[in-house]
Amino acid sequence: MSSIQISSDVLLTNEGAFVHNIAWIPPIDESWKLNFFAHFKPAYTSSSTDMFSCACILRDQIGFFQAACAKPLKLCDDFLVAELKALKKGLKLALKEAVDYLEIEGNVEILCNFLAGNFALFPFSAKAIAKRCFDLMLYFRGINVRQAQFLIMLLESSLLKPSIQKNPAIGKRK
16 A cells, blocks of 8 residues: 655545654754653542653664653643653753754743743752753753654653652663
């Protein structure tokens, strides 16, 4: 069956059906790619508490896994802060790997505010970590921002949920 690519998200098959294409999109040029996201698990009983977790994945320019981290956030009660902690951890991993050019894929609204240096839109609880993430971004020679596709982030998040619950940190692959 042949297909025609009509966008990065949709394929048109010769049967006429549209199919959502879930695939890793390689970064441009020689950039490495950082995906980051947060996860929220609400409390289901009065004795349990809400749980936030964050994760990030760093891949090189051809898609090979280089490093990742997934961990529960014990002292976190805000989704934006959880996302920012995931981004901060990913930026630190990229700096540790001596990455010069980085493509970041995550919550585009957060990233646009970073690139504009506009921290006024952040709630007080997120301003300090937002500023720290912005400062970390300045260490790279170049940064490209790509909006994360919701289904891909959902898939990665569901794949990492067991890791988050069993192991607070996934170490670097040697």
